[in-house]
Amino acid sequence: MTIPDGCFTESERHGLYRAIYERRDVRSQFLPDPVPADVLVRLLQAAHHAPSVGFMQPWDFIVIESREVRASILALFEQANQTAAERFDGERKGLYRSLKLQGIVESPLNLCITCDRSRGGPHVLGRNSIVETDLFSTCLAVQNLWLAARAEGIGVGWVSILEQAQLSKVLNLPDHVYPVAYLCLGYVSEFLDQPELEAKGWRSRLPLSELVHGNHWGEALINEPLETALNEQPISGKNA
Numbered sequence: 529m530t531i532p533d534g535c536f537t538e539s540e541r542h543g544l545y546r547a548i549y550e551r552r553d554v555r556s557q558f559l560p561d562p563v564p565a566d567v568l569v570r571l572l573q574a575a576h577h578a579p580s581v582g583f584m585q586p587w588d589f590i591v592i593e594s595r596e597v598r599a600s601i602l603a604l605f606e607q608a609n610q611t612a613a614e615r616f617d618g619e620r621k622g623l624y625r626s627l628k629l630q631g632i633v634e635s636p637l638n639l640c641i642t643c644d645r646s647r648g649g650p651h652v653l654g655r656n657s658i659v660e661t662d663l664f665s666t667c668l669a670v671q672n673l674w675l676a677a678r679a680e681g682i683g684v685g686w687v688s689i690l691e692q693a694q695l696s697k698v699l700n701l702p703d704h705v706y707p708v709a710y711l712c713l714g715y716v717s718e719f720l721d722q723p724e725l726e727a728k729g730w731r732s733r734l735p736l737s738e739l740v741h742g743n744h745w746g747e748a749l750i751n752e753p754l755e756t757a758l759n760e761q762p763i764s765g766k767n768a
């Protein structure tokens with residue numbers, strides 16, 4: 529097969545898949561070293577090049593370095609985390625309580641990626657039927673940043689155990705701006721080779737073959753080559 533101009537070389541492809549499979553949610557391994565401004569700008573540019581509905585680019589990036597602001601966010605986390613722990617019983621509750629689920633003050637930098645739901649006016653191309661597409665677009669910006677950070681050797685941890693209204697208040701967000709992702713960023717001592725929740729026995733990766741259906745939800749595949757290829761896949765793409 530001839531490769532058209534613009535295709536990735538094998539090593540470029542390898543680099544991309546490496547970022548995907550070796551990206552981790554980091555909370556325990558942060559180092560205090562600051563993230564240099566030029567590196568942070570590269571991460572923000574990666575986020576800013578995400579796809580967005582109607583090219584809306586609904587994101588803003590709030591760079592949080594203040595110890596006081598982070599202490600306020602940590603207090604919100606502790607409150608929400610206490611409530612979350614009450615939802616589990618017995619052993620599961622004990623396991624939940626033992627998990628480290630944020631690195632708000634250990635990481636040198638926090639970043640809130642928001643979605644301005646009014647950007648581009650009331651009629652955004654592509655957002656008439658599915659109004660949440662602006663929020664989905666913002667999640668894609670988060671993922672771009674997360675992958676670029678992995679390639680730069682920077683860990684990112686997403687903290688969602690926060691009451692949205694309280695978070696918005698601490699960050700002074702106007703009503704039309706939604707805080708999609710509260711992130712902790714910094715260089716790390718290591719990237720774990722599996723999700724921390726998996727390593728701690730909370731939950732494992734599901735086999736991809738159980739998640740691919742034929743034509744309708746829950747129906748078996750009729751595409752045999754695809755089914756065979758799926759069954760030959762190791763659970764983690766990293767080992768492929």
Ligand SMILES: Cc1cc2c(cc1C)N(C[C@H](O)[C@H](O)[C@H](O)COP(=O)(O)O)c1[nH]c(=O)[nH]c(=O)c1N2
Nearest residue numbers: 551552553555628629630686687688689723724725
């Ligand atoms: C929307 C959203 C929200 C959260 C997360 C992720 C996402 C996508 N994750 C991270 C999550 O636990 C992690 O992604 C999975 O466990 C898989 O691990 P890896 O990301 O592959 O390392 C996460 N982790 C955590 O410690 N505290 C949290 O509050 C959250 N919240």
